[in-house]
Amino acid sequence: MKLLAFNASPRKTRGATEVIMNRFIEGAREAGAQIERHYVSDLMIKGCTGCFSCWWNTPGKCVHNDDMDWVLPRMVDADIIYMGTPIYNYNIVHGLQRMREKTLPLAMPDMVIEGGETRHPSRVKRGQQTVLAAVCGFPDLANFRQAEGLFPDATHIFLPAAQMLFQDEGRSLLAGFLDDVWDAGYQMSMGNSLTDEHMRRLIVEYPDDVKRSIVEAHNERVARA
Numbered sequence: 001m002k003l004l005a006f007n008a009s010p011r012k013t014r015g016a017t018e019v020i021m022n023r024f025i026e027g028a029r030e031a032g033a034q035i036e037r038h039y040v041s042d043l044m045i046k047g048c049t050g051c052f053s054c055w056w057n058t059p060g061k062c063v064h065n066d067d068m069d070w071v072l073p074r075m076v077d078a079d080i081i082y083m084g085t086p087i088y089n090y091n092i093v094h095g096l097q098r099m100r101e102k103t104l105p106l107a108m109p110d111m112v113i114e115g116g117e118t119r120h121p122s123r124v125k126r127g128q129q130t131v132l133a134a135v136c137g138f139p140d141l142a143n144f145r146q147a148e149g150l151f152p153d154a155t156h157i158f159l160p161a162a163q164m165l166f167q168d169e170g171r172s173l174l175a176g177f178l179d180d181v182w183d184a185g186y187q188m189s190m191g192n193s194l195t196d197e198h199m200r201r202l203i204v205e206y207p208d209d210v211k212r213s214i215v216e217a218h219n220e221r222v223a224r225a
């Protein structure tokens, strides 16, 4: 199994996105996966100009020469594509969105209707598994709505109040979640499907009293600053 993993956090190794991605990768490594990982902010990806050259003039090739020249073939070759992102303003971060726009060369210009929705078919019929792992600062799952909508077919890993990973109490509260992330990396790299129950545990939902204590602890830190 080939795992291609992207961390789109501009904070790279210092963020919660990295902690979760590392755990998924550890599980995948245990399963013998071939792993390649990148920080999106290190990649030179020029913005899509909407010229459609990749459809009409040079099918499958963008008019820009940038790092997508090697990222796209790697995506096609991968069995699992993992995308880690913080939520910024209720959405995935800019770098991941730019990368996503630049996958247009992998789409055909034709339109097909599937399940009542119109899509462009893919040039490459491989059916990779995708994972969207998003973290945010507020304790509510509502912050992931856009991200979920952008990648409806991905396996979702959502961690609200991800700053908890850097606090002793939070780390012990989230130990089971991190084990589930490890196991997701392991199971997917073994070619196994995740159970519904496993997928449910990859989306962390805090009870109201935990949410309240997260907010109070945050406000205390703000008051001290």
Ligand SMILES: Cc1cc2nc3c(=O)[nH]c(=O)nc-3n(C[C@H](O)[C@H](O)[C@H](O)COP(=O)(O)O)c2cc1C
Residues within 6 Å of the ligand: 009, 010, 011, 012, 014, 015, 016, 017, 018, 085, 086, 087, 088, 089, 090, 091, 135, 136, 137, 138, 139, 143, 162, 163
């Ligand atoms: C510009 C900006 C916008 C943000 N917007 C949101 C938001 O809409 N909702 C939220 O819950 N957290 C928001 N956050 C908090 C980040 O999602 C949170 O700090 C996350 O842990 C960052 O990921 P990282 O640690 O991997 O860098 C925002 C942070 C920044 C810098």
